[in-house]
Amino acid sequence: MTIDTPRPTKRERTLAALLEHGLDLFERQGYDQTTVAQIARAAGVTEMTFFRYFPAKEHLLLDDPYDPVLTAAIAEQPRTLPPFVRAARGLRSAWRALPEPEAPVIRRRVRIVARTPGLRGAMWRSTGNTERAIVERLVADGASPDDARVAAASVLAALVAGLYAWADDESGTGTLAAAIEHALDVIDVCHD
Amino acid sequence: MTIDTPRPTKRERTLAALLEHGLDLFERQGYDQTTVAQIARAAGVTEMTFFRYFPAKEHLLLDDPYDPVLTAAIAEQPRTLPPFVRAARGLRSAWRALPEPEAPVIRRRVRIVARTPGLRGAMWRSTGNTERAIVERLVADGASPDDARVAAASVLAALVAGLYAWADDESGTGTLAAAIEHALDVIDVCHD
DNA sequence: GCCAGAATGTTAGTCGCTAACATTCTGCGT
DNA sequence: ACGCAGAATGTTAGCGACTAACATTCTGGC
Numbered sequence: 001m002t003i004d005t006p007r008p009t010k011r012e013r014t015l016a017a018l019l020e021h022g023l024d025l026f027e028r029q030g031y032d033q034t035t036v037a038q039i040a041r042a043a044g045v046t047e048m049t050f051f052r053y054f055p056a057k058e059h060l061l062l063d064d065p066y067d068p069v070l071t072a073a074i075a076e077q078p079r080t081l082p083p084f085v086r087a088a089r090g091l092r093s094a095w096r097a098l099p100e101p102e103a104p105v106i107r108r109r110v111r112i113v114a115r116t117p118g119l120r121g122a123m124w125r126s127t128g129n130t131e132r133a134i135v136e137r138l139v140a141d142g143a144s145p146d147d148a149r150v151a152a153a154s155v156l157a158a159l160v161a162g163l164y165a166w167a168d169d170e171s172g173t174g175t176l177a178a179a180i181e182h183a184l185d186v187i188d189v190c191h192d
Numbered sequence: 193m194t195i196d197t198p199r200p201t202k203r204e205r206t207l208a209a210l211l212e213h214g215l216d217l218f219e220r221q222g223y224d225q226t227t228v229a230q231i232a233r234a235a236g237v238t239e240m241t242f243f244r245y246f247p248a249k250e251h252l253l254l255d256d257p258y259d260p261v262l263t264a265a266i267a268e269q270p271r272t273l274p275p276f277v278r279a280a281r282g283l284r285s286a287w288r289a290l291p292e293p294e295a296p297v298i299r300r301r302v303r304i305v306a307r308t309p310g311l312r313g314a315m316w317r318s319t320g321n322t323e324r325a326i327v328e329r330l331v332a333d334g335a336s337p338d339d340a341r342v343a344a345a346s347v348l349a350a351l352v353a354g355l356y357a358w359a360d361d362e363s364g365t366g367t368l369a370a371a372i373e374h375a376l377d378v379i380d381v382c383h384d
Numbered sequence: 385g386c387c388a389g390a391a392t393g394t395t396a397g398t399c400g401c402t403a404a405c406a407t408t409c410t411g412c413g414t
Numbered sequence: 415a416c417g418c419a420g421a422a423t424g425t426t427a428g429c430g431a432c433t434a435a436c437a438t439t440c441t442g443g444c
Contacts (some may be wrong), residue, residue, distance in 0.1 A: 010391070010441065042415070045360045047394060051432065065366045082381045121317035124307060150353040150378045157349030160340040173335045202410065202422070229398070243401065289420060 015053055017043035022060045058119060059064040061109045062154065070094045071137045083143040084151040087134055091155055097182040102157040102165040103176045110167035115129055127156050158187045207245055209235035215300055223308040233324045253301045254318040259325045259336035262286045266329050269314060275335040276343040279326055280380040283347055287372040295368045319348050350379045 021042035025034045036057055040050045054060050081089070093143025113119040123165030131152045138148035168174060213234035217226045228249050232242045248284050259373040266282030273281070323344045330340035354375025358368060 014391085047383050047431090048433095049392060049396080052383040052392080054345045055432095058429070062424095068258055082378070084379050084381055117317060117320065120320070121313035121315075123313075124316040125313035128309065146354075146374075147378045149357065150350050152376045153353040154350040154379050158342045158346040161345040162338075165313070165338040165341065182338075183342045186274075187341045189276055206422085237402090240402095240425080244423080245399090247401095249400070328443060 008026055014043065014045060014049070018045070018050060019060065019142075025111045026061075027108065029064070031112055031119060033166075047125065048151045057064050058122045058126075061113055061119065062123060064126060064130060066098075067130050072099075073157065074137050075141070076132060079141050082151075083138045083147055085188060085190060087138065087151050087155040087182070088158075088184050090136050091159060092181055092184045092188075094122050095159075095175050098177060100175060100177065106176065110163050114164040114167055123160065124157075127160065131156055155184070199274065199312050206235065206237060206241070210237070210242060210245055211252065215304075217303045218253075219300065223304055223311060228294075233262055248315045253305055253311065254315060255312075256318060256322060258290075259322050261289070261343055263325050263329045265289075265335070266326060271333050274343075274348065275330045277380060277382060278333075279347040280350075280376050283351060284380075286378045287351075288369050290369060292367060293367065296309065298368065299359050300363070302355050306356040306359055315352065316349075319352065323348055347376070350375050361362065 018039060021036075025039055025042065036050050037047045039060075040047045043050075051107045065086075068090060073094035074087055076088040076093070077090045079086070113123050131149075134152040134156070135145070137146040138151060139145055143151070159180060160179050165180035165183070166174060210231060213232045214226075217231055217234065228242050229239045231252075232239045232339070235242075239257035262283060266279055268285070269278040270284045271278070294341035300350075305315050326339070326344040326348070327340040330343060331337055351372060355373050355374070358366060361371075
């Protein structure tokens, strides 16, 4: 909880309204069945305005400000390890340190993505930036570009699969960090 | 070369025309800049007809009749191995056996996909069937569903990354099978 | 309370894609 | 060669995501 909440600017308020009503409608009637016009109307705004806040419908669900932490964690892994193992262990230690409070919102979003085939592709594309960041890090440390791309893509795919499994768990008991760690364990099978 | 080429039915001819002109236009002016109407016109046909042959624009590039071979190869891997390793080695042995003659067309297609960000997502979604098939196989052999999904997604991501690297190689000398094998080696780092 | 600039609305249009129905053409048997 | 069933294609109309150019209203600091 922040100390003081100075009256949110109008921009912040409409953004929040779009996010809230968007998530709500997606959950109630499905992503494909929900129209941008509907979301806008629910938020007391025009379709046009929606696109001033999000470049596309899917961006209401896909945001990703996590990159810097990840690459830092990868950099800390010993360079003697193969790129694939470095990436996997780096991601694992990064997510272990992540704060859990944001988990509920993330869960709502991931749930919708996991259940909408068309969005799974979009999610994958949206990991493009993260992938680039990881590749950069690995190459800077001596890996071949091709190998780095393979390692990054593969590790990210495992991470996303782990996210889906966590979001789909009805009980909702497990922590996000544990789910991620488990997913990366499936992949990092070398014990040396 | 087949022994005799009985006059291709009209359906086959328009299909071929759409594929040919589609690929051509995509290569010359880019995927996003190419309109379905353009492709149809070039093939001497209507936009409507295009959609009778392909459910969506992207399907002109994405076809995948490979699943049965893959799962069979995975089934042959020893069940004592972790799911991830089984999947990786199964895929490797499957692609080793694949005929190389189709490579040139595949290369054209993958090249376009690799260079069109929006299509990378579509490609990923189109691997959904293959993923399901692999998961089924792994689960049937005793893996947990969550673990199987992680393993399948991760291995497929590596394979696709390998495909991109191969298609982007300007020299065009390396064989498809070699590229795939190399990609899977990056991921299967356990030597035991 | 005023006013610059932010925020929003309007209109019009493109592209991907679908549906319902009409029309033409192909390739088979005779 | 001929005719006909059914395949193949065309037409029209429309929805939803998204963009562009321009007009309008409203906000928030002074």
